[in-house]
Amino acid sequence: MDDSLNNDLPLDEDLTLPGITEGEILVIRSTRRKKSSSAYRQGGRIVISIPARMSKAEESQVVPELIAIIRAREAAKTPQESELAIRIDQLLSELAPEITERPLSVTWRPMRERWGSCTTVDRTIRISDRLALAPSYALDYVLFHEAIHLRHHDHGAEFTEILARFEDSELASAYLDGYEAAERALADPVELKKLRK
Numbered sequence: 001m002d003d004s005l006n007n008d009l010p011l012d013e014d015l016t017l018p019g020i021t022e023g024e025i026l027v028i029r030s031t032r033r034k035k036s037s038s039a040y041r042q043g044g045r046i047v048i049s050i051p052a053r054m055s056k057a058e059e060s061q062v063v064p065e066l067i068a069i070i071r072a073r074e075a076a077k078t079p080q081e082s083e084l085a086i087r088i089d090q091l092l093s094e095l096a097p098e099i100t101e102r103p104l105s106v107t108w109r110p111m112r113e114r115w116g117s118c119t120t121v122d123r124t125i126r127i128s129d130r131l132a133l134a135p136s137y138a139l140d141y142v143l144f145h146e147a148i149h150l151r152h153h154d155h156g157a158e159f160t161e162i163l164a165r166f167e168d169s170e171l172a173s174a175y176l177d178g179y180e181a182a183e184r185a186l187a188d189p190v191e192l193k194k195l196r197k
């Protein structure tokens with residue numbers, strides 16, 4: 001075997017970093033970057049661009065720091081769970097006063113496959129954290145949808161009639177569809193390294 005062929009292979013496949021416990025993190029080693037690093041949100045991912053020549057030791061310091069900054073900024077713009085519960089109460093009072101049930105808890109969850117879920121037995125509502133920075137009409141639409149499930153378990157005629165009272169439902173559906181289409185379009189580029197949880 002010709003050892004010189006190995007020179008083109010990645011040197012280090014151990015990509016586990018401390019402080020990363022959720023979500024997907026993509027680290028790009030950019031040959032255009034000399035010293036600076038940057039991070040930004042792309043759909044459900046945080047993408048981090050670091051200089052190609054950065055050492056593994058430095059990477060394991062810089063990457064968690066950038067992730068923490070991004071998450072702190074997002075947290076500042078994200079409605080509190082208590083605000084979600086208040087919003088559900090407002091939406092039901094205004095649009096569906098016949099539904100008197102209220103959730104016992106409303107929580108953000110890292111859900112990638114669904115926008116929200118409602119468990120009627122314990123009256124808990126979970127909202128995908130992909131909506132954390134969504135426009136209010138899209139978040140309201142999902143909150144209202146799940147809140148109707150407190151009374152109507154399926155998507156039958158009664159459910160549909162109540163949901164239709166939400167004015168911006170077409171706009172909200174378009175936002176959610178567009179978000180999902182963008183996520184599907186974000187195929188993993190081959191030059192990116194994906195970090196495991």
Ligand SMILES: [Zn+2]
Pocket residue numbers: 145149155
């Ligand atoms: Zn539903």
